Amino acid sequence: MLMVAPAFLHALIWIGIPVIAAFVLSFTNYDVLTQPRFTGIQNYVDALTDPVFRRGMVNTLVYAFFTVPVAMGIALLIALMLDTQLRARALFRTAVFIPQVTATIAVALVWLWIYDPRNGLLNAVLGFFGIPAQNWLSSTTWAMPSVIVVGIWQGIGLKMLIYLAALQSLPKDVYEAASVDGASKTRQFFSITLPLLKPATFFVFVTSVISAFQAFDLIYILTDGGPANTTTMMTYEIYKSAFREFRVGYACAQSIILFVFLLLLTLANRRLNGGDSGRH
């Protein structure tokens, strides 16, 4: 136990205490200006009946629903392509991974220009093919898909890297045996590769879902949650409640709701994966 004490203390100070403090404060009207007063479950009632926060919950689910599986699929595809004798594959790996390590503000600023309705790259390309220009970030129809596309693009790098590492650790003899038995490449992929990638997939899925539920900076820069709250997320509403509206107690309740969301999703995924992520 002594050996884990440093890690335990670190987790206690930086995770345990803040989580418990947030839980306690979620039952108060704490506003950083005055003493917190106990308000029972009022913050939870307010959050769950607030149409904007509920909109944020739906938007977060939609964002996660599209970014996680799509990005995972693309990442796996790219990892498979890069797990070959492809020439200049190191260059491609770097190129795919760069968005992951680039500051989100830089990424978002580039995408702001791409989506600019008048002078942006996307409308210019579409115009070349005779497709009418769209207001990507100020339209209630296009704003969320536009944000999702950036989320997918930015998230592919890390997923690809994890899949690539997992692919490179798969036992070669299994494939050799399958080839001897006459299994096609497609059959090998679905019958060997995918099942053996299950632990990696579980890890990528859980971390991707958590990351998607924590989407904040892209929204902050690209749309400010708009137009008309169509791209607001749970994290963005938490930020606004705490830092712009001084409703810290309420923001804590919203954070606990987000925590419960993530916990349930992780448990559900664990159950779907057979309750054990560590064994093949």
Add this chain to the structure above:
Amino acid sequence: MEFSRRSFLTAMGLGTAAAVAGCATTSPSGSSAADPTGPVEGDITFLCALFEGATGKDTLEGKLLKQFNEKYPDVNVTVDYTDYGSLNEKITTGLASGLMPDVVTLGVGWIPPFAFKNAIAPLPESLATRYTYEERVLEPSRFDGKLYALPMVLDTRIVAYRKDFFEEAGIKDTPKNWDELREIAKQLTVKEGDKVTRVGFDPFSIDLRQCWETFLFGNSGELFSADGREVLFDSPEGVASLQLFLDMMADGSADFALTTEAGQPTTLQQGTSAIMMTNNSLYVQLEQQSPELIDKIGTFVLGNTDPAMLQGGTMVSQSATSKNPAAARALVEFLGSPDPVLVASEQRGSVPAISDLKDSEYVQGNPMVAFALENLGKARSEGGTPAWMEIREKIKPTLETAIVGQQTAQQAIDQLAGIANDAIARL
């Protein structure tokens, strides 16, 4: 060493108690106003949303604070720079961690919430009369009849228009009411096929909240009652102010998608609008980006029943919990004096809050600032309720629901009134 379940729970409980107690002890609630009597000395912090960038830092620390220290050599000022967008976060985290700056810049509308919760200290009324202020300018600095802040720079929302487009269309006068605005905007709108290449009026390149408030005040509407406890914007005037934008969009003379980001050449500069709501800092932008347009752009104050110009700005206030209140007070008084006010205004292209500065070289050389100063009598400000910090965040997204057609103007205003009433009820 072993961690039993009991010791774990005890540690967590103590930690939580410490966290909650830490929050509580840092709260200024119930504290009396910081006593400014005593020696002007000690270390103080200044959270500054002005004097941006390296130039601003050089000006503040290399020039202004040296002047201050000549008078008060025993005061050591540490400046924490921020931008206006992050000011809220800085204050929140400062308050939560017990590190509320001794002197802080605040925005218009922020005084009632902070004063109501005893986070800032009242200032002597004599500071309101030592220089000449337009009375409207001091209104946002007051709460409950007391002065809590000194205005430094003002940012007014005015209407700017392209004189050359007016001339081409044979329009001689600027609109005097909304009916005229609609007609002129329709006349100035240019289409190529179905595509609008120039809108007659661009109300959307400034914050929708501030734009709507300008029109609300120009239609003789009010945001809140004098005591800040009653919502008044859900009046026919408030609904009509929002409806005007919808009508102009239906006319094809305004377009929600046709906006420009801060810092980019405006729609007026690009020639994609003929009239736009803007900020007085447009002049600096014109000098830097489109000097050839300076003579082609004019300004006016619009109203329907009552010409009104929205006045925002940055004020300087003293923390109620300062450990060196005399030093903090001295810095507030210094920052609210003509030299710092003029320098800060000049750096941002803002309007100096002190009317005496109207004859300064800076004001005389910036027609939009001079125009705003001349019209300060028509200035109106947002805020006016202790619940403002919460309400202000909800205005833009709620109004947008009407702009994008999710609900009518009446429904959006009713929804906003409900949110505002709930926030006021929580006080």
